Amino acid sequence: MEEQNFFDNVYEVAKQIPYGRVTSYGAIAKYLGAARSARMVGWAMNNSSGKDVPAHRVVNRIGVLTGKHHFDGTNLMQQLLENEGIEVVDNQIVSFKEHFWDPAKELG
DNA sequence: GGCGTGACTTGAA
DNA sequence: ATTCAAGCCACGC
Numbered sequence: 001m002e003e004q005n006f007f008d009n010v011y012e013v014a015k016q017i018p019y020g021r022v023t024s025y026g027a028i029a030k031y032l033g034a035a036r037s038a039r040m041v042g043w044a045m046n047n048s049s050g051k052d053v054p055a056h057r058v059v060n061r062i063g064v065l066t067g068k069h070h071f072d073g074t075n076l077m078q079q080l081l082e083n084e085g086i087e088v089v090d091n092q093i094v095s096f097k098e099h100f101w102d103p104a105k106e107l108g
Numbered sequence: 109g110g111c112g113t114g115a116c117t118t119g120a121a
Numbered sequence: 122a123t124t125c126a127a128g129c130c131a132c133g134c
Binding site: 007 | 128132
């Protein structure tokens with residue numbers, strides 16, 4: 001039941017992001033075999049409203065909270081990340097590389 | 109049913 | 122090293 005559709009796949013992967021870790025849209029897209037369709041991941045996140053998907057743990061490839069503006073609050077996304085022990089300065093994750101979680105690498 | 113937009117990424121100049 | 126352009130596909134008008 002691994003593959004049903006791209007969106008559900010994104011949700012499943014995003015749900016598996018460990019606490020205090022973050023990943024990028026491209027990493028998820030690539031893991032799903034759609035490396036060039038990173039935007040679809042973002043769009044999926046937009047539709048993740050009502051799901052158990054920790055969208056705040058998903059940022060762009062350089063660790064910038066590009067989607068923070070889509071959250072209810074202005075700093076909600078940053079607040080959530082900081083709450084998990086992730087340092088965020090000016091919408092950018094500090095030591096992003098150390099907090100990065102690659103599904104293709106962690107999940108296999 | 110066509111056009112533009114968008115939570116992005118990669119590759120080339 | 123940085124900057125520019127193209128690609129990807131779903132959704133709204």
